[in-house]
Amino acid sequence: MKISNIKKEYDKFALNIKSLEITNSVQNTIVGATSCCPNNEQHNIYGIIGANGCGKTTLMKIMAGIIKPDRGTIDNEGLTSRDITMIFRKPYLLHDTVLKNLLYPLKIRNIKPDNNEIEMLLNMAGLENLTNKYALTLSGGEQQKLAMIRAFIFKPKLAFIDEGFSNMDIESVALFEQYIQKTKDTTWVLISHQISAIKRICTNIFFMSKGEIKAKGETIELLNNPQIKELKEYLQYM
Amino acid sequence: MLTLQMTLLSTAMSCVIGIPLGLLLDKARFPGKRIVVLINRTLMAAPPVVIGLVVYLILMRNGPLGFLGWLFTFEAMVLAQTILITPIICGIVYTASQRSASNIRAFAITMGASRLQTQFLLIKELSNEIYFAAIVGFGRAMSEVGAIMIVGGNIRYHTRVMTTTIALLRNRGEINQAIFLGAVLMIIALIIQVIGGFLKRREERTDENI
Ligand SMILES: Nc1ncnc2c1ncn2[C@@H]1O[C@H](COP(=O)(O)OP(=O)(O)O)[C@@H](O)[C@H]1O
Ligand SMILES: [Mg+2]
Numbered sequence: 416m417k418i419s420n421i422k423k424e425y426d427k428f429a430l431n432i433k434s435l436e437i438t439n440s441v442q443n444t445i446v447g448a449t450s451c452c453p454n455n456e457q458h459n460i461y462g463i464i465g466a467n468g469c470g471k472t473t474l475m476k477i478m479a480g481i482i483k484p485d486r487g488t489i490d491n492e493g494l495t496s497r498d499i500t501m502i503f504r505k506p507y508l509l510h511d512t513v514l515k516n517l518l519y520p521l522k523i524r525n526i527k528p529d530n531n532e533i534e535m536l537l538n539m540a541g542l543e544n545l546t547n548k549y550a551l552t553l554s555g556g557e558q559q560k561l562a563m564i565r566a567f568i569f570k571p572k573l574a575f576i577d578e579g580f581s582n583m584d585i586e587s588v589a590l591f592e593q594y595i596q597k598t599k600d601t602t603w604v605l606i607s608h609q610i611s612a613i614k615r616i617c618t619n620i621f622f623m624s625k626g627e628i629k630a631k632g633e634t635i636e637l638l639n640n641p642q643i644k645e646l647k648e649y650l651q652y653m
Numbered sequence: 654m655l656t657l658q659m660t661l662l663s664t665a666m667s668c669v670i671g672i673p674l675g676l677l678l679d680k681a682r683f684p685g686k687r688i689v690v691l692i693n694r695t696l697m698a699a700p701p702v703v704i705g706l707v708v709y710l711i712l713m714r715n716g717p718l719g720f721l722g723w724l725f726t727f728e729a730m731v732l733a734q735t736i737l738i739t740p741i742i743c744g745i746v747y748t749a750s751q752r753s754a755s756n757i758r759a760f761a762i763t764m765g766a767s768r769l770q771t772q773f774l775l776i777k778e779l780s781n782e783i784y785f786a787a788i789v790g791f792g793r794a795m796s797e798v799g800a801i802m803i804v805g806g807n808i809r810y811h812t813r814v815m816t817t818t819i820a821l822l823r824n825r826g827e828i829n830q831a832i833f834l835g836a837v838l839m840i841i842a843l844i845i846q847v848i849g850g851f852l853k854r855r856e857e858r859t860d861e862n863i
Contacts, residue, residue, distance in 0.1 A: 481763070501762075503760075520765065523766050
């Protein structure tokens, strides 16, 4: 996905993105960065970091097609709305059971559920004994996990996750991180305030400040050797 | 049961018109929207006799729809009731959509739902509120006297329903009969609520802090 000259204004806030590109290829196309591991089948996992209110969620919603920018172009490079998903910080759960929630994306695609796959996802989320429970009575972390596996089940090509791990226990976080790392057909973009988690799984980072992308590059390079003042300030409390 | 026929028919018609209108009113962005909402709110609280009078004027022999010959018929009562309840159903659905429709639409996009699937999902997810709107409309239609008295004329076997009968009995001083009919009306209302209660889905956990 390529976006350029994106502008979105709210009162007292303006998002300005000149250009941004997200690819799943092995080769790293971020300008100024060299590919780290040519023989390793590494796929790109992107992280978006930045202070509260800097525009991370707004940018993600624009890329996921949930809100329209005031101007600018979005090139989905052949992906349709069926291939792209976003997991919200506060997920929307259907007024129905856990299982019905999980199967919803398959139902609207007329896909027959694969029982092994469902079992694997439910186990990963620790929801295997709660399938008939009314989804809106789940705890915050359980709701997040359900929203995650509900998005994973239809194998999106591009998945945006907005602070999706914030209420999960550490074991669940580890299991979901593993899933993300091994699911290479999906391009992942994550927002997180957990710099340690970003370091563990993201290959590339976008650092945002006041509605703009102030720095981008490979994770290690960018975090170990921040070049700009804003990023240094942001990282100082780590 | 003329009363039930009239009430069910006018509630059904109001739902068919009012639910899409309420959803549309939430989604559409146009200048003067606030005025439309204000008119809607006013009509929700419109005195039934006024609506009855307006429908009477429209249906009377030299009125715009006088050629239909509907005055003092069952159709006239259903028309008046529908005009009376549609704003109520529209208003309740609008308020409910304002609160959660944009969340549901955003969710539908993340799932890759088509436009039709999104509409279907909206109605399903708002079904509790839609059900509530229908019950309120139904209750209003069943208990209402003023409008249908004017346009129906309270003609025996023809346009006389339970509420207008009660009013008539009271005028004649047959209080015991009036009370009996009133009780029957209350019991019907109760039965409808109980049946509705079975259809209604479980409540969600709305407040995690309790
Ligand atoms: N729908 C909206 N209406 C008005 N202001 C908004 C809206 N959405 C976001 N904003 C504002 O835009 C700014 C950026 O929000 P957001 O992208 O959610 O930040 P974050 O980086 O914390 O995710 C915030 O100041 C927020 O108040
Ligand atoms: Mg945010």
